[in-house]
Structure formats: C-alpha cells, structure tokens
Amino acid sequence: MKQLNLNKSRIATAITLILGASTLTPVYAEETNKEVEVIEVTGIRSSLVKSVDIKRNANGVVDAITAEDIGKFPDGNLAESLQRITGVSIDRSNGEGARITVRGMGPEFNMVTLNGRQMPTIGGRAFDFNNIATDAVSAVEVYKTAKANLPTGGIGATVNMMTARPLSDPGFKAVISGKAVHETSVEDVGSKFTPEISGLFTNTFADNKLGVLVSASYQDRDNREESAAVDSWYPIEATTTNVTNNNQRADGTTWYPQNAGYAINDNSRQRTNAQLVVEYEPNDKVKAKVDYTYSKVEFKGDYNSFGVWFNHGNILGGDINENGTWTRVVEQDTTDYANNVGRNQFENENKSLGLNIQWQASDNLLFTFDAHDSSAVGQGKGLGNNAFIITGNTGCLWCEGEGVGPNTAAMTEKTAYYPAGGVPYFEFDLVDGAGNPTTEILPGDLGSLFAGVSQGYSENEMTQFQFQGEWLNDGDGALSSIDFGFSRTEQKYRSTNAFTDGFLALGWWLGSARYWPDDAWQLESTSGLLSDFSNSGDIGPGYFWTQPFDDLVTHVNQIDASDTWLSCCFRDAWPEELNGTMGAGSIDSDARVKEVVNSIYAQFTFSDEFNGMPFNLVAGLRYEETKVTSVGLETPVTDIKWIGGNEFQYVTGEQTYSEPGKATLKQFLPSLDADLEITDDIIARASYSRSLTRPGIGDMRSTRDFAGGKIGTRQIISGNPGLEPYLADNFDFSVEYYYGEGSYASVGYFKKVVDNFLVDSFETVTVEGIRDVFSGPRADQARADLEAEGLPLSFTNIYERIKLNEGIEGTDIFPNSDDPLAEFEKVSRANGESANLHGWELAAQHLFADTGFGVMVNATFVSGDIEADRDLLEQEFALPGMSDSANFSVFYENEQLSARISYNWRDEFLSGFDQYGSPVYTEEYSQVDANVSYSVTENFTVFAEALNLTEETQRTYVRYSEQLLRANQYGARFNIGARYVF
Numbered sequence: 001m002k003q004l005n006l007n008k009s010r011i012a013t014a015i016t017l018i019l020g021a022s023t024l025t026p027v028y029a030e031e032t033n034k035e036v037e038v039i040e041v042t043g044i045r046s047s048l049v050k051s052v053d054i055k056r057n058a059n060g061v062v063d064a065i066t067a068e069d070i071g072k073f074p075d076g077n078l079a080e081s082l083q084r085i086t087g088v089s090i091d092r093s094n095g096e097g098a099r100i101t102v103r104g105m106g107p108e109f110n111m112v113t114l115n116g117r118q119m120p121t122i123g124g125r126a127f128d129f130n131n132i133a134t135d136a137v138s139a140v141e142v143y144k145t146a147k148a149n150l151p152t153g154g155i156g157a158t159v160n161m162m163t164a165r166p167l168s169d170p171g172f173k174a175v176i177s178g179k180a181v182h183e184t185s186v187e188d189v190g191s192k193f194t195p196e197i198s199g200l201f202t203n204t205f206a207d208n209k210l211g212v213l214v215s216a217s218y219q220d221r222d223n224r225e226e227s228a229a230v231d232s233w234y235p236i237e238a239t240t241t242n243v244t245n246n247n248q249r250a251d252g253t254t255w256y257p258q259n260a261g262y263a264i265n266d267n268s269r270q271r272t273n274a275q276l277v278v279e280y281e282p283n284d285k286v287k288a289k290v291d292y293t294y295s296k297v298e299f300k301g302d303y304n305s306f307g308v309w310f311n312h313g314n315i316l317g318g319d320i321n322e323n324g325t326w327t328r329v330v331e332q333d334t335t336d337y338a339n340n341v342g343r344n345q346f347e348n349e350n351k352s353l354g355l356n357i358q359w360q361a362s363d364n365l366l367f368t369f370d371a372h373d374s375s376a377v378g379q380g381k382g383l384g385n386n387a388f389i390i391t392g393n394t395g396c397l398w399c400e401g402e403g404v405g406p407n408t409a410a411m412t413e414k415t416a417y418y419p420a421g422g423v424p425y426f427e428f429d430l431v432d433g434a435g436n437p438t439t440e441i442l443p444g445d446l447g448s449l450f451a452g453v454s455q456g457y458s459e460n461e462m463t464q465f466q467f468q469g470e471w472l473n474d475g476d477g478a479l480s481s482i483d484f485g486f487s488r489t490e491q492k493y494r495s496t497n498a499f500t501d502g503f504l505a506l507g508w509w510l511g512s513a514r515y516w517p518d519d520a521w522q523l524e525s526t527s528g529l530l531s532d533f534s535n536s537g538d539i540g541p542g543y544f545w546t547q548p549f550d551d552l553v554t555h556v557n558q559i560d561a562s563d564t565w566l567s568c569c570f571r572d573a574w575p576e577e578l579n580g581t582m583g584a585g586s587i588d589s590d591a592r593v594k595e596v597v598n599s600i601y602a603q604f605t606f607s608d609e610f611n612g613m614p615f616n617l618v619a620g621l622r623y624e625e626t627k628v629t630s631v632g633l634e635t636p637v638t639d640i641k642w643i644g645g646n647e648f649q650y651v652t653g654e655q656t657y658s659e660p661g662k663a664t665l666k667q668f669l670p671s672l673d674a675d676l677e678i679t680d681d682i683i684a685r686a687s688y689s690r691s692l693t694r695p696g697i698g699d700m701r702s703t704r705d706f707a708g709g710k711i712g713t714r715q716i717i718s719g720n721p722g723l724e725p726y727l728a729d730n731f732d733f734s735v736e737y738y739y740g741e742g743s744y745a746s747v748g749y750f751k752k753v754v755d756n757f758l759v760d761s762f763e764t765v766t767v768e769g770i771r772d773v774f775s776g777p778r779a780d781q782a783r784a785d786l787e788a789e790g791l792p793l794s795f796t797n798i799y800e801r802i803k804l805n806e807g808i809e810g811t812d813i814f815p816n817s818d819d820p821l822a823e824f825e826k827v828s829r830a831n832g833e834s835a836n837l838h839g840w841e842l843a844a845q846h847l848f849a850d851t852g853f854g855v856m857v858n859a860t861f862v863s864g865d866i867e868a869d870r871d872l873l874e875q876e877f878a879l880p881g882m883s884d885s886a887n888f889s890v891f892y893e894n895e896q897l898s899a900r901i902s903y904n905w906r907d908e909f910l911s912g913f914d915q916y917g918s919p920v921y922t923e924e925y926s927q928v929d930a931n932v933s934y935s936v937t938e939n940f941t942v943f944a945e946a947l948n949l950t951e952e953t954q955r956t957y958v959r960y961s962e963q964l965l966r967a968n969q970y971g972a973r974f975n976i977g978a979r980y981v982f
C-alpha cells in the first residue's frame with residue numbers, strides 16, 4: 001500500500017497500527033506508514049482492543065468506539081453506541097437515541113463533526129444521530145478535553161465520526177447486509193416487519209493509486225407510540241369550595257392541570273443514507289480525496305388523542321396535596337371532551353460535498369487543505385409539520401331554543417386524577433338531549449371544534465475551509481512537533497413558519513354534528529392502552545371515536561360555511577387565500593442569521609522524561625473572531641380577541657422586516673494536556689483548556705415573538721444577535737491502568753467553570769393599542785350579573801354573558817377602546833450567569849484471556865451549583881441535562897459465535913422549563929439490549945438484535961411527580977438479519 005511516509009505522533013501511530021486506515025481529517029493529523037503490514041482482526045474483542053489503544057495513546061482524555069468489521073458498527077444507532085462511553089448519556093426520540101449529553105452538558109453544548117468537518121444541523125446546534133446510518137462509520141472518537149486544533153463549540157465534548165476510505169485498505173472489498181425489523185408496539189397498521197438494507201463497496205485501481213468507495217443504506221421503520229399527557233400546569237390561587245386543601249407551601253401557590261389526555265401515534269419513517277469517496281495518490285507527496293455524503297429522513301405519524309379539557313371554571317371540588325398540586329379536579333361543564341385526529345409529517349435532508357488535499361512538502365513538513373459545502377434542510381410535508389382536527393361532543397344545555405336544533409349528549413361533570421406515578425385517568429357524567437342521564441357519547445353527538453396547521457421550514461447552509469500544517473522535529477530536543485492552521489466557517493440559517501388555527505366554520509356549537517356522517521365514525525377500544533404503566537387498565541371511558549385523517553380533511557373542505565342555519569356561530573377560520581381549504585396559509589415568521597467564524601491556532605507537542613518516566617506535553621492557543629448578522633420578518637400583533645372559553649387569539653397586522661442586528665466577538669482559547677507514564681501500565685493525565693459553545697440560533701435572531709395569548713401566558717420574547725458564547729474553563733485529572741490487552745481500569749475527575757450562561761429577565765409591559773377584554777368593563781358587568789344569579793364566574797360563563805349583554809353574534813369578542821391595555825411578560829435573554837460543574841468518571845474493561853468472555857462497566861457522577869429548585873416559583877438559572885449514568889456489558893465471542901448483552905441507566909434529570917418557568921424533569925430510565933451473531937461460513941453471518949428487552953417506559957413531569965407532562969410507551973424492537981462479506 002502506498003502511503004505518506006512521516007514520523008508519527010503517538011496518536012497517529014496508534015490509529016495507523018490499530019485501524020490500518022487514514023480515517024483522520026485535517027483537524028486531526030492524518031498520517032500512515034507504508035511499511036506496516038495490517039492484519040485484519042474483527043469482532044467485539046477486536047473493536048474493544050482498538051478503542052482501548054486509542055484511549056491509551058491519545059493526548060488528553062479521549063474515548064472511542066470502532067467498527068467490529070467493515071460495514072458493522074456495534075449498534076445500529078450511533079447515539080446508542082455512544083451511550084456506552086463513560087460520561088455520555090442520550091436523549092431518546094420515538095424510542096431511539098437521538099442526541100447526546102456529555103458530562104452533564106446537553107446536546108447543544110457538544111460539537112459533532114464528520115471526518116473533522118463541522119456539519120450543519122436542522123433547527124439549532126444539537127446534532128441528531130438519527131439522521132446517520134452506522135454502516136459507513138469506521139470509528140467515533142469523543143474528545144472530552146479541548147485542544148487548539150479541534151473545532152470549537154463543544155464545552156461537553158467534541159465528537160468526531162470517521163468514515164471508511166478506499167486507500168486505507170487497498171483491494172476489493174464489499175459487504176451487503178439486510179434486516180427484518182419488528183416493533184412489538186405495532187398493531188393493525190404499518191407492517192409487522194419492515195426492511196433495513198445496506199451495502200458497501202470499495203476497490204482500488206492503477207496500482208493502488210486510485211480508490212473508490214460507495215456505500216448506501218435504507219431503513220423503513222413502523223412503530224406505535226402510546227402516551228398520556230397534560231398540556232400544562234398553571235399556577236393559581238386555590239379555591240376552598242369543596243376542595244381538600246393540604247397545601248403546605250408558605251406562598252399558597254397551587255398548580256392546576258389544563259387537561260388529561262391520551263394519544264396513539266402510528267409512525268412511519270424512511271431513512272436513506274449514501275456516500276461516495278474517490279481518493280487519488282499519484283505519488284508519495286500528494287494525496288487527494290473528493291467525497292459526497294447524503295442523508296434523508298422522511299417521517300409521517302398519524303395520531304389519535306382524546307381527553308377532557310379544564311377551563312378553571314365551575315370547579316365543583318378537588319384535592320390539593322402538600323406541595324400544592326391538584327391531584328383531583330372536578331369541574332362542571334357541557335363540552336370539552338375532545339377527539340384530536342392529526343398528522344405530523346416532515347422531511348430532513350442533508351448534503352455535503354468535500355475536498356481534501358495533502359501535500360508532503362518535505363520529510364518533516366505536511367500541509368493539508370480541506371473544504372466542504374454542506375446543507376441541512378428540514379420542512380413539513382403534506383399539509384405541514386403538524387395538521388390536526390379536533391372533534392368532540394358539542395352538546396350545549398343552555399342552547400335550547402336558539403334555533404339550532406335538538407341538543408345532543410352533554411357533559412355535566414368531569415373528574416381527573418393525577419397520581420405520583422403512572423398515568424392520569426379521568427371520568428365524566430353525561431345527559432342526553434332531554435336532560436336524562438346517559439352512559440356514552442354516540443356518533444351523532446360528535447361535531448367539529450377547531451383545527452390547526454403548522455408548516456415549518458429550516459435551512460442551514462455551511463461553507464468551511466481549513467488549512468493545517470504539521471512540522472515534525474527529526475532532531476534532538478523535547479519539542480517533537482508543531483501544528484498550526486487557520487479556518488473559516490460561514491453558516492447561513494433560515495427558519496420560517498406558517499401557522500393557522502381557529503374554529504372551523506361550524507364552531508363549537510351543537511349544530512356542527514350534522515355535518516359529520518354517523519357511519520364515518522369508527523369505535524376504538526382503549527383496552528390494553530399504556531399497559532406497561534402500573535396503573536393503566538381501561539383508561540377514560542374505555543373507548544374513543546375516530547376517523548381516518550384524510551377523510552376528516554375531506555369533510556372539513558366540504559363544509560358549507562354560508563349555511564345561514566349556522567349564522568349564530570359562524571366564523572371564517574382560514575385565511576382568505578386558502579379559499580376554505582384546510583392549510584397553513586402564508587409565512588408569518590421568517591428569521592435569518594448569518595454567522596462567520598475565522599480561526600487561527602498553533603499547538604506544540606513536547607516529549608521527554610521525568611525521573612525516567614516518559615512525559616508528554618501539548619500546549620496550544622486558538623484565536624477566533626465571530627461575526628453575526630441577523631434579520632427577520634415580524635408579524636406585529638394589533639389586538640387580542642376572545643374566541644371562547646379560556647381561548648384568546650392574537651390579531652395581527654401587515655408583516656415587516658426587522659432592522660438588521662450585528663455583533664463581532666473575539667476569543668482566545670488556550671489548552672494544555674500533560675501525561676506521565678508512571679509505569680509501563682499506568683498513565684496519569686492532567687489537562688486544562690478554555691472552550692466555548694455559541695448560543696442557539698433562535699436566541700440570536702433580531703425579531704420578537706408574541707407567545708401565549710391566554711390570560712397569564714402572554715409573552716413577548718425577543719432575540720439578541722449580540723449574545724456572547726458560553727465560555728468554560730475545564731480541568732481534568734485521571735489515572736489509567738492498562739494491565740492486559742484490551743483490559744484497563746481508570747478513574748477521572750473533571751471540573752468546568754462556565755461563564756456567560758444565558759438567563760432570562762422578566763418584565764411586565766403593555767403595548768400601545770393592544771387591549772384586554774377580560775379585564776374590561778364588559779367583563780366586570782358580566783361577573784356582576786353572574787354573581788347576582790349565583791352562577792360560577794368561569795371563563796365560559798363570562799364569555800357567554802358578554803355576548804348576551806352585547807348582542808354579539810359569531811364567536812369573537814373584540815376589545816373596545818375602554819378596555820385596559822393587555823399586560824405581557826417581556827422575556828429578554830442575555831449573558832450573565834456563572835456556574836460550576838464537576839464529577840467523577842469510573843471505568844473498567846476486562847477480557848478474560850482466551851476464554852472469549854469479556855465485561856465492560858462504567859459510571860459517571862455529576863453535580864454542581866446549577867441545579868433547579870423545584871420549590872422556587874421563579875428560577876434564576878439551571879442547567880438542563882445534568883445527571884448520573886452507568887453502563888454494564890458482558891459478551892462472549894469465539895470463531896463462529898458472538899453474543900453481547902448491555903444495560904444502560906440514566907438518572908432523573910432536568911430537561912427544560914415550561915411556559916410558566918417551572919422546571920421539567922425526565923425520570924430515570926434504564927434499558928437492556930442484546931445481540932447475537934453466528935458465522936455460517938467465513939463470509940456469511942446471521943444475527944439477531946433486541947432493543948429495550950424489558951419494555952421500559954418514559955415519563956416527564958413539572959416540578960413534582962404528580963404534575964405529569966408526558967408518559968410514553970414504545971415496547972421492544974427485534975431485528976433479524978444476515979450479512980455477506982465479499
């Protein structure tokens with residue numbers, strides 16, 4: 001094999017000998033030795049040995065995972081492989097690993113590169129590993145300590161995915177693999193088995209001077225997601241009427257649920273990946289590579305949800321526990337049992353075209369130039385990212401005599417229970433049109449409530465070039481090498497959204513049921529729903545009514561909005577340009593950010609001895625200048641109208657573009673890594689570095705958004721192009737004991753002192769011209785009238801009384817000039833908080849000689865002064881993602897059989913904040929995975945894989961475990977397949 005002939009740094013030597021591949025990129029010195037004969041050994045044991053050797057020979061704290069064979073990574077999902085690494089935990093989406101948290105720093109604090117190149121992401125800075133198939137990945141390295149020659153952005157870690165290259169292992173090689181994927185959650189929809197196929201071909205020509213590699217994969221996955229959800233918990237003052245109030249809070253605050261509901265999502269996803277690599281090495285001085293990488297994910301999820309909605313009105317009773325949570329709610333109402341039928345549909349597409357050239361200028365000087373042009377686009381498909389139609393019982397006891405026909409079944413009382421574990425459950429009482437008790441809602445009782453469509457588009461275009469030089473000292477002295485280089489990265493982000501919601505032409509009212517044919521409704525049982533939760537059983541009424549989404553859309557588009565029989569409740573819901581057709585309408589927000597980062601660095605490597613012990617020191621300095629320009633489309637709010645119950649809606653004016661926002665920021669980032677080989681088997685390390693993570697793209701926009709709309713939720717949220725990056729001073733100390741091939745034990749301590757955390761400031765403001773009906777004289781008069789009649793002062797009752805007093809037809813109540821200005825909570829984001837994060841990493845791996853058995857175990861313990869206080873009403877600052885984690889794997893392998901079982905655990909962690917500033921927690925989660933393979937021949941292998949064997953569930957809540965936000969159930973996933981190596 002003809003390769004560049006260089007003296008090698010320790011890390012390059014390790015990569016060359018272990019991987020036999022020039023897989024590193026310009027950011028990480030690419031070097032090989034043409035005199036090395038590579039003997040290929042595959043399998044679990046080989047992969048673990050390679051990973052340990054990379055860790056041992058690295059400067060700084062580095063962990064790695066390598067492929068077990070060509071086209072065979074340890075897991076089918078990169079995030080799920082990375083969670084086996086000490087300090088790495090994952091966030092799951094739709095039951096699969098999606099994003100990573102490293103040492104307590106969430107997904108947006110970790111830089112993910114592909115062959116050393118920063119890749120564009122969709123909708124922010126957090127990389128979604130669901131978009132990348134593992135088949136062409138040869139190794140993944142996790143750099144936990146920052147270095148001058150690494151790209152910036154990862155306070156937690158820099159993760160580099162390396163793909164296979166043809167000249168790294170000359171000759172013809174090919175592999176094809178196929179799986180049948182079975183999701184135990186799938187019922188009556190999709191396929192019980194879906195295909196996953198992949199192939200990789202590589203060959204060299206012209207006396208191994210030219211190499212070509214082609215890889216492609218396709219995955220089709222169907223699964224069902226069952227969930228229970230509460231939309232929000234809002235703080236209120238407790239009423240004492242028929243309420244058992246055990247609240248022990250000094251401030252008296254209680255949290256009231258918005259609803260209780262359940263959902264069934266039937267999802268279908270197709271993922272396509274492809275890569276083409278062409279390498280050319282005309283002589284020992286020059287090597288060139290052109291590569292193209294492509295990925296696309298298409299997703300469609302049809303869902304049915306059903307439940308009861310609470311308006312914080314007509315409260316008949318309830319229970320409040322010691323921490324202020326309403327664990328039982330009883331309301332009187334005639335409506336608000338709803339069936340939501342909808343569809344989530346989107347497509348994410350990534351493209352990257354790259355060029356890499358290496359020039360061996362002299363025996364000890366190597367230059368590398370690398371450039372790529374890449375893009376990431378995410379957009380809604382069909383009607384949009386999310387389109388939904390809410391139907392439900394439209395019975396209305398008080399409507400009798402309004403000329404809208406006989407009453408249908410109406411709800412007289414609804415009750416929901418919220419336990420500390422499991423899922424909520426609810427029940428309700430009904431009467432028929434004559435006021436007699438009845439036990440069920442029938443198709444004739446179902447009508448339209450409202451619908452909405454959201455159409456989003458996100459685009460990130462990135463152009464990057466990097467120039468790197470490496471000088472190797474072939475003489476005497478401690479200085480062994482100097483690395484230097486500069487880079488320029490330009491990103492252009494754009495995010496748009498169009499959203500239309502409102503009542504359909506038939507409104508909430510009784511008469512809408514006549515437009516839905518009774519025989520179109522399908523009765524579905526809830527027996528077995530959410531059965532993996534301890535308190536599931538039959539949920540709610542034990543049934544729900546539904547229709548196929550496309551049929552409902554057809555019915556909506558056929559509604560005759562001009563029917564004068566419905567004149568009492570008609571409202572034109574959709575924009576004029578939609579002409580009565582359900583859709584999202586025109587773009588109402590358009591935010592654009594351009595970010596240019598220029599970097600230059602120098603790094604010096606020293607090798608010497610201290611008291612006879614080999615000693616290495618790497619010192620570097622990186623300087624970066626960042627320029628940000630942002631502009632966006634604003635849709636100004638001109639008023640707030642009341643459209644029913646506790647539903648308020650913004651009225652908007654003509655769109656305008658905001659003034660451009662600009663900022664220039666500069667940083668110096670030093671780094672220092674030292675390691676001492678105390679004995680042949682024991683290495684001690686110490687590192688210091690300053691690293692950064694840039695703010696989220698959405699935070700750097702120049703526009704402002706009006707959020708909420710309901711009483712108590714109205715906000716004005718402004719972007720800030722001048723936000724500075726998070727800056728972290730990182731300290732690492734570790735001792736590693738390598739006592740056998742592939743066997744080691746290590747203990748490490750890390751500390752991060754992070755400045756410039758983003759904090760939100762809150763201010764109550766008013767906006768000229770935007771008024772509030774609910775606080776005006778008409779609402780006060782309605783309250784007085786209701787109080788005089790002994791009726792509850794609920795949102796619905798006040799709304800209806802204003803309409804009655806004013807003779808208002810239709811569904812909208814607009815403010816008058818004598819209504820007071822509406823109050824908003826203005827949210828401004830700025831740098832201003834510092835925090836300390838520290839933790840311990842413990843790891844051990846042992847291969848039991850030649851028995852074929854091996855075991856791997858690790859644990860990470862993280863803590864700091866940045867934890868949320870669940871009892872505090874207004875959080876000043878907290879860091880999402882921080883949690884302890886642990887892994888355990890055991891395997892057996894011989895010449896034909898390979899088997900492994902793995903256990904992963906992540907403790908409860910703060911996952912964010914809700915719209916009221918309350919902390920949101922994800923409960924602890926553990927998962928057991930297993931795989932086994934058998935080599936029928938030297939080239940042909942059959943295998944089986946099992947994920948989430950114990951069918952674990954996921955649960956998130958606000959503040960206290962009774963305040964459930966979402967409970968998810970996915971079931972187990974099984975794969976069976978075969979692979980053939982040519």
